[in-house]
Amino acid sequence: MKSSLELKEMYGKKYVDNYENHSPIRLERLVSYFSLNNTHVAVDFACGNGMLMEYVAPQVKEYIGVDFSEFFIDSANNRKNRLGIANAKFVHSEIENFCQTHKKIFDVGFAMDFSGHVYDKEWVKILNNIRASLKVNGKLYLHRRLVFGLTNLGYYRITIH
Numbered sequence: 001m002k003s004s005l006e007l008k009e010m011y012g013k014k015y016v017d018n019y020e021n022h023s024p025i026r027l028e029r030l031v032s033y034f035s036l037n038n039t040h041v042a043v044d045f046a047c048g049n050g051m052l053m054e055y056v057a058p059q060v061k062e063y064i065g066v067d068f069s070e071f072f073i074d075s076a077n078n079r080k081n082r083l084g085i086a087n088a089k090f091v092h093s094e095i096e097n098f099c100q101t102h103k104k105i106f107d108v109g110f111a112m113d114f115s116g117h118v119y120d121k122e123w124v125k126i127l128n129n130i131r132a133s134l135k136v137n138g139k140l141y142l143h144r145r146l147v148f149g150l151t152n153l154g155y156y157r158i159t160i161h
């Protein structure tokens, strides 16, 4: 098992530069399933380079992306500036710490391509924290591609979401 520091260090410059080549198609396919409106405050947990921002921010009052990789946060801020999106901001933080200081704030949360990147026990803790950050009746959209193979966590796993 990798330590939390080792897991965090995986998302360095090389990983982030490589992620730029990922296609947004997997996110585009999901947009029609989201129920959003211009009063919503939305949070994108483990936002990475903020790829989801351009689909969500135009439909909500505010979009906030949270990620513990400073390289991903830099990349997300570059994307925001490049696209000129005014109602988005990115926070460099562990999700658990962020949720502790943002309770019952969000109407909508997203966790895209994230669940497969944390160990199961950690995932349960993160989900409890996420729940506390959502308003009563808030929604969480969770998506994970079908994965069959050696994951970043160092073991084989099959996940279908």
Ligand SMILES: C[S@@+](CC[C@H](N)C(=O)[O-])C[C@H]1O[C@@H](n2cnc3c(N)ncnc32)[C@H](O)[C@@H]1O
Pocket (backbone or CB within 6 Å): 011, 045, 046, 047, 048, 049, 050, 051, 066, 067, 068, 069, 072, 093, 094, 095, 096, 111, 112, 113, 114, 117, 118
């Ligand atoms: C595969 S990327 C997914 C990025 C984005 N959600 C997407 O769909 O393109 C996984 C992300 O999880 C972030 N991450 C992993 N554990 C985290 C934690 N405990 N707190 C904050 N971010 C975390 C990583 O930094 C990375 O950006």
